[in-house]
Amino acid sequence: MELGFGSYGxxxxxGLLSTLSPCVLPLVPVLLGSATSMHPRAPLALAGGLAISYATIGTLLAWAGTALSIDTGVFRLLGATTLALLGVVLLSGSLQQRFATATSGLSAAGSSLISLAQPDGLWGQFAIGLMLGVVWSPCVGPTLGxxxxxxxxxxxxxxxALLMGVFGIGAALPVVALAYVSRGAMVKMRGNLMRAGKTGKIAMGVIMVAVAGLMLSGTDKAMEAWLVDHSPAWLTALTTRF
Known part of the structure; x- marks a missing residue:
């Protein structure tokens, strides 16, 4: 399957909704306050490490899935079923909490690594960002998954790799944006951002379940062919270059 512009979007x-999760967003101001005290550009290093961490974790998981050499039809069925289940999780706050609890061991291991890290300077904050990708993975598991x-x-x-890189950029963007607003504005924005994240997760959950239904019925193939036929040549070339 060729990944098109909609897939990257x-x-x-x-990625954006991952950082707006209730278990992630409240921690961002604290992390940014600490990072800024180390170096004026430390938030950028922190966000860069987070983006690369998510992109690496996601690419490795995606590669592991394809490396199993499962029959294409079976793999597609498993992917659609998994997508539907993750969509249902996003529609329920309690299910998201249970998901995070079930995978808390990974988060605990990442927290231990962060406690040993030296956060001084840009490289230290970059390393913290890399570790945050591991720490936050259980909490953002449904969107990352x-x-x-x-x-x-x-x-x-x-x-x-490109799609997971785009995911990482989406996750890092709110961190960069919040790094350069005042503390007062950050506190005022946090409630709105969390509500937007909650609404966005519900919308994404609905989309994921719908996409899974299209994949299981085979309708997505017909839609993909129609979009390719009616898209400008430059857009088709851009989204299928890799």
Whole structure:
């Protein structure tokens, strides 16, 4: 399956909603306050490490899924089913909490690594960002998992890596944006951002369940062919280059 513009847009939105999660967003001001005290550009290093961490974790998971050499039809069925289940999780706050609890061991291991890290300077904050990708993965598991499932449907590994890179950029963007607003504005914005994240997760959950239904019925193939036929040549070339 060739990943088109819509797939990358979905990956970006999933990354954005990951950072707007209730278990992540409240921690961002604290991390940014600490980072800024180290170096004026430390938040950028922190966000860069976070983006690379998510992109690496997601690419490895997507590669592992395709490396199993499962029959294409079976792999597609498993991917659609997983996407539907993750969509249902996003529609329920309690299910998201249970998901985070079930995968808390990974988060605890990442927290231990962060406690040993030396946060001084840009490289220290970059390392903290790398570790945050591990620490926050259980909490953002549904959105990260959705991006991984979509990436694993790509025909080539570079496509999966690009989509997960876009996911990482989406996750890092709110960190960068919040780093350069005043503390007072950050506190005022946090409530609105959390509500937007909650609404966005519900919308994404609905989309994921719908996409899973299209994949299971085969309708997505017909839609993909129609979009390719009616898209400008430059857009088709851009979104299928890798």
């Amino acid at each position: 979905f990956g970006f939105l999933a 959705a991006a991984v499932v979509l990436a694993s449907q790509g025909s080539h590994l570079p496509q999966a």
